[in-house]
Amino acid sequence: MELCDYTIHELHEMMKRREITSRQITESVLSRIDQVENRIRAYITVLREEALEQASIIDQKLQRGEIPLTPLTGIPIAIKDLICTRGVLTTCAAKILHNFIPPYDATVIARLKQQNIVMIGKTNLDQFGMGSSTENSYYGITRNPWDLSRVPGGSSGGSAAAVIAGEAIGALGTDTGGSIRQPSSFCSTTGLKPTYGRVSRYGLIAYASSLDQIGPIAKDVTDCAILLNALSGYDPKDSTSVNLPTPDYTRALVPDITGLKIGIPEEYFIAGMDEEVEEKIWEAVRVLEKLGASYEKVSLPHTEYAVAAYYIIAPAEASSNLARYDGVKYGYRADTYTDLMDMYMTTRSQGFSPEVKRRIMLGTYSLSSGYYDAYYLKAQKVRTLIKRDFEEAFKKYDVLVAPVSPTPAFKIGEKTEDPLQMYLSDIFTIPINLAGVTALSIPCGFTKDGLPIGLQIIGKHFGEETILKVAYAFEQNTEHHKKKPPL
Amino acid sequence: MEVWEYGSVEVWECGGMAVWEKSYTSVPPYPHTSILPYFHTPPSLKMEYEAVIGLEVHTQLKTRSKIFCSCSTEFGAKPNHNTCPICQGMPGVLPVLNKQVVEFGIRTALAMNCTIADYSLFARKNYFYPDLPKAYQISQYELPLAQHGWIEIQVDGISKKIGVTRIHMEEDAGKSIHDENITGSKNYSFIDFNRCGVPLLEIVSEPDMRSPEEAREYLLKLKGILEYLEVSDCNMEEGSLRCDANISVRPKGSTKLGTKTEVKNMNSFKNVQKALEYEIARQIQILEEGGRIVQETRLWDVDQGVTRPMRSKEEAHDYRYFPEPDLVPLVIDKEWIEQIRKSLPELADARTARFISQYGIPEYDARVLTASKFVADYYENTVKLYPNPKVVSNWVMGDILRKLKEHEQADIRTCPITPQHLAGMLKLIEEGTISGKIAKVVFEDMYATGKMPEEIVKEKGLIQISDEKEVAAVVDRIIAANPETVAQYKAGKQKAFGFFVGEVMKATQGKANPQLVNKLLKEKLST
Numbered sequence A: 001m002e003l004c005d006y007t008i009h010e011l012h013e014m015m016k017r018r019e020i021t022s023r024q025i026t027e028s029v030l031s032r033i034d035q036v037e038n039r040i041r042a043y044i045t046v047l048r049e050e051a052l053e054q055a056s057i058i059d060q061k062l063q064r065g066e067i068p069l070t071p072l073t074g075i076p077i078a079i080k081d082l083i084c085t086r087g088v089l090t091t092c093a094a095k096i097l098h099n100f101i102p103p104y105d106a107t108v109i110a111r112l113k114q115q116n117i118v119m120i121g122k123t124n125l126d127q128f129g130m131g132s133s134t135e136n137s138y139y140g141i142t143r144n145p146w147d148l149s150r151v152p153g154g155s156s157g158g159s160a161a162a163v164i165a166g167e168a169i170g171a172l173g174t175d176t177g178g179s180i181r182q183p184s185s186f187c188s189t190t191g192l193k194p195t196y197g198r199v200s201r202y203g204l205i206a207y208a209s210s211l212d213q214i215g216p217i218a219k220d221v222t223d224c225a226i227l228l229n230a231l232s233g234y235d236p237k238d239s240t241s242v243n244l245p246t247p248d249y250t251r252a253l254v255p256d257i258t259g260l261k262i263g264i265p266e267e268y269f270i271a272g273m274d275e276e277v278e279e280k281i282w283e284a285v286r287v288l289e290k291l292g293a294s295y296e297k298v299s300l301p302h303t304e305y306a307v308a309a310y311y312i313i314a315p316a317e318a319s320s321n322l323a324r325y326d327g328v329k330y331g332y333r334a335d336t337y338t339d340l341m342d343m344y345m346t347t348r349s350q351g352f353s354p355e356v357k358r359r360i361m362l363g364t365y366s367l368s369s370g371y372y373d374a375y376y377l378k379a380q381k382v383r384t385l386i387k388r389d390f391e392e393a394f395k396k397y398d399v400l401v402a403p404v405s406p407t408p409a410f411k412i413g414e415k416t417e418d419p420l421q422m423y424l425s426d427i428f429t430i431p432i433n434l435a436g437v438t439a440l441s442i443p444c445g446f447t448k449d450g451l452p453i454g455l456q457i458i459g460k461h462f463g464e465e466t467i468l469k470v471a472y473a474f475e476q477n478t479e480h481h482k483k484k485p486p487l
Numbered sequence B: 001m002e003v004w005e006y007g008s009v010e011v012w013e014c015g016g017m018a019v020w021e022k023s024y025t026s027v028p029p030y031p032h033t034s035i036l037p038y039f040h041t042p043p044s045l046k047m048e049y050e051a052v053i054g055l056e057v058h059t060q061l062k063t064r065s066k067i068f069c070s071c072s073t074e075f076g077a078k079p080n081h082n083t084c085p086i087c088q089g090m091p092g093v094l095p096v097l098n099k100q101v102v103e104f105g106i107r108t109a110l111a112m113n114c115t116i117a118d119y120s121l122f123a124r125k126n127y128f129y130p131d132l133p134k135a136y137q138i139s140q141y142e143l144p145l146a147q148h149g150w151i152e153i154q155v156d157g158i159s160k161k162i163g164v165t166r167i168h169m170e171e172d173a174g175k176s177i178h179d180e181n182i183t184g185s186k187n188y189s190f191i192d193f194n195r196c197g198v199p200l201l202e203i204v205s206e207p208d209m210r211s212p213e214e215a216r217e218y219l220l221k222l223k224g225i226l227e228y229l230e231v232s233d234c235n236m237e238e239g240s241l242r243c244d245a246n247i248s249v250r251p252k253g254s255t256k257l258g259t260k261t262e263v264k265n266m267n268s269f270k271n272v273q274k275a276l277e278y279e280i281a282r283q284i285q286i287l288e289e290g291g292r293i294v295q296e297t298r299l300w301d302v303d304q305g306v307t308r309p310m311r312s313k314e315e316a317h318d319y320r321y322f323p324e325p326d327l328v329p330l331v332i333d334k335e336w337i338e339q340i341r342k343s344l345p346e347l348a349d350a351r352t353a354r355f356i357s358q359y360g361i362p363e364y365d366a367r368v369l370t371a372s373k374f375v376a377d378y379y380e381n382t383v384k385l386y387p388n389p390k391v392v393s394n395w396v397m398g399d400i401l402r403k404l405k406e407h408e409q410a411d412i413r414t415c416p417i418t419p420q421h422l423a424g425m426l427k428l429i430e431e432g433t434i435s436g437k438i439a440k441v442v443f444e445d446m447y448a449t450g451k452m453p454e455e456i457v458k459e460k461g462l463i464q465i466s467d468e469k470e471v472a473a474v475v476d477r478i479i480a481a482n483p484e485t486v487a488q489y490k491a492g493k494q495k496a497f498g499f500f501v502g503e504v505m506k507a508t509q510g511k512a513n514p515q516l517v518n519k520l521l522k523e524k525l526s527t
């Protein structure tokens, strides 16, 4: 086993014992990138020299006792290319930002830098986070390390693929409608979408502001908790971040769930879902039951409207958030145009992918006068009902357990011609973003073809400790997270 | 290309913009009806029509930092000097509301008798424009900061309440600069984002005004309130007070509203009145000719003195308002409002009453003096130094305000004649050192040079001649030199007396004490 195959906490222990250096870990990760990246294409930017230099500096400072050895010190972390990194290309996988170098760090990046991580690179995604397969990138398709003919999921597909392939020890993703959990499920990583407001969005290039959250993608639950510790907390630069004390999430990791009440939302087991997925979910529930938890079916009656509401609200906000990319100030500008209006139109039609344009048009339409009440306002009302469904359920249950996606990773190109089919792959993750609650995806088995399946554990607002605890108990009693793709 | 300092970003030439921007000036000013030349001197409002006017006033708040970031709001900085990623709307950044802006908003709303919302929302107003970096403006739409207030105005001695529909907060946009001198080419434009994110209050009135005079009074009163509250500089020339108007006309007595037009781009008090007068006359003429008013947005063309329609393309906006997801709802604590209410300064109406009782000056004087906080401050400071309130009032209302108007310098705070200057001069008159007539000379000199009156009097030798012997000698000389006029006077021609006064003053360069001259002339001519 190479260093790049270890978890954050394992590497931290080895560093504590002075068995290894950050430089060695970084070199191991870079050599894995050399081996597999041309097949997977998880990255848009690999920070080869910068990472090595940073690792060396960290090693020197550690040796001189100038910095503390925190669990993340010297660990190579990959960043979804939707998060601003000062002085480092941040493209959103879009032509329109192909040359954008932010003059500032996102708050999460500043926080990781405080922990002296090594930034290893910027990972691929569906353009502006819009998509469920990472096929929709200006920089090409990322492939699923378990089966190169399949998608890694999206939109944080690059981050999930990089982590499971050993091209990074951990990664940051963003989740607007499932973009951390669904690729985690497809790639067999552990990914957590925090409660809305738990992690600052400052520096996250907005897709849909009221739904976006940054979260960790890692090899196991402990790593997830370590990363979440670093990311969480109030940020005066983000008015929507919540001023609540941040617990130490690693302290929640005790494998004891005796007396835990689990709700199984019956609306999440729909006709047409993959039989193997359903089977593995129930297997997982039985594991949790054996560990002392009890479960009941619960109804979240407004689930069926979630996808429709999401595809009103998210594009509406996106149409406004993406209007700033007009060729005037930064990014791509069309080469030839006749006047200002033509420059706007040519720049934008050349700079955005068809999927982004589709959502901008949807959003523009649903916000326009005469349609606002019928679409946007109604969708917001539905959203309130969905949130209430969860609040009701959490009066009775500690967590809800459900599949992440109706199917395992699908074939590249399989759904690109049919956007509605693609949208449905987020059907079990979208309601969580609409309600603003927290959820994670943890590996819970494989199909006969060797494709990973993820289990979704959903918690109430600021219930990250509980879902991490349940996930940890499950992980400690199963082996799925240890399986590596045959690369 | 000249290199500018751009703050933290380097930006942008934008081809084609100048062409696009300027093209609307080629639209014929008047496609809907012919304008007659007499419109250039607008007729007064005809008896049988009355105007219905509502004003939307944007005022720039003088907070030290911008509304959603900590950049300076200082006027006149180098282009893009006062900018950061947030006010430039760069990818990923988020707004954070400046508490001072809310406080200024609440102060203003309380002074205008509004109800403050305990829960208000920010919204996005979406539109593309090069100087709007996010392509949306954060403003308030539904659920504004405050609603349902009023301001009291006086026109021709009659008081009237004008309703204030709503007051809301928003951010300003930047400025496009189309300057061939910078690049030598028409095809380049520059954008200065310094003004981006500068806090604005929008104060929307009810359509309660019936004439341009009322609109002007409302605007003056509103400006006065903002000055008293010290929330805005209210400088129309620098754009810190901007005004748009909704206007319609209807037969007097009718309660039905006519079709309205919106007039924009009125950048001085004089222009507001002129634009309204023009627009009212235009609408009346159309109605008189049996035409129909087209509902549209019109621009006030200062140079030609006409309003003309904006291109329909410019006004065909669908702003797609929706609640700003990057800001949480604004929840205002009742206690905070009460705290602000207690800290409100004495406003114009209260000060008028106090001036009448404390200084014993007429109501008219008190109103004129207190209309502007700074004029009232000036008056009180002068009275402290020269405690004769009516004399000071006459000078401030008369010479000082006239002088400021002459020089188009609306701001008394930068007047070269300070209360010290004025009081000093009034003392010199009282002591008999200078005459009232000489005082006018001293006044002009003080304004021009900023020198103290004593200094001017000394330098120019303007001290009044009150020495009886000296004046008598001149009087004797004048009488001796004009025997014929003496005879006329003695024959009963009273006007001749004035001739002698004039001659004496001329001979003494105006310095002779007028009372003394009168006395001596009377004595000597009657012997």
Ligand SMILES: [Zn+2]
Residues within 6 Å of the ligand: B066, B069, B070, B071, B082, B083, B084, B085, B086, B087, B088, B197
């Ligand atoms: Zn700024």
